[in-house]
Amino acid sequence: MATETKEYTYADVAAHDTKESMYVVIDDKVYDVSPFVDEHPGGEEVMLDVAGQDGTEAFEDVGHSDEAREILSKYLIGNLKRNENDPKPIKISQSAASSSGESSGGLPGIVYAVLAAALAAGGYYYLQLQQQQATA
Numbered sequence: 411m412a413t414e415t416k417e418y419t420y421a422d423v424a425a426h427d428t429k430e431s432m433y434v435v436i437d438d439k440v441y442d443v444s445p446f447v448d449e450h451p452g453g454e455e456v457m458l459d460v461a462g463q464d465g466t467e468a469f470e471d472v473g474h475s476d477e478a479r480e481i482l483s484k485y486l487i488g489n490l491k492r493n494e495n496d497p498k499p500i501k502i503s504q505s506a507a508s509s510s511g512e513s514s515g516g517l518p519g520i521v522y523a524v525l526a527a528a529l530a531a532g533g534y535y536y537l538q539l540q541q542q543q544a545t546a
């Protein structure tokens with residue numbers, strides 16, 4: 411009740427990554443879910459996977475019910491104060507898959523940029539073609 415909008419940094423959250431004291435970030439809000447770990451219908455393992463981290467994607471991927479969201483809201487302790495170099499929300503399924511192969515960093519960004527450029531160019535030529543056809 412007394413805890414209103416306290417601000418936590420990612421480092422504050424990361425310090426609570428055990429079953430006994432577990433903070434988790436969901437949608438930039440910080441939850442102390444320690445009392446719930448044992449009760450979680452999905453098991454404690456998955457909770458431990460996101461303990462002290464941003465579990466937004468993991469939480470959303472499961473498609474939790476409104477009831478689950480209500481339970482979550484009971485454990486709200488504050489807001490996350492994000493810094494630029496904080497890690498991105500982790501995704502359980504991906505972190506398991508990507509642990510085997512190490513791909514070079516920066517690539518996805520370039521891939522998106524090239525795709526966007528290709529789409530833009532494609533759209534432009536398509537419009538030009540249409541105009542040519544209309545005036546012919």
Ligand code: HEM
Pocket residue numbers: 434443446450451452453456457460465468469472473474475476477478479481482502
């Ligand atoms: C952090 C706070 C969390 C809360 C309060 C929470 C709450 C709940 C609740 C109430 C259920 C029962 C089904 C429902 O109502 O949707 C559930 C199921 C489940 N949760 Fe969570 N959950 C949390 C985090 C997570 C995370 C991080 C994962 C990671 C993948 C996860 C995975 C699952 C799975 C797999 C089930 C389905 C279990 C089954 O039906 O056998 N949960 N959770």
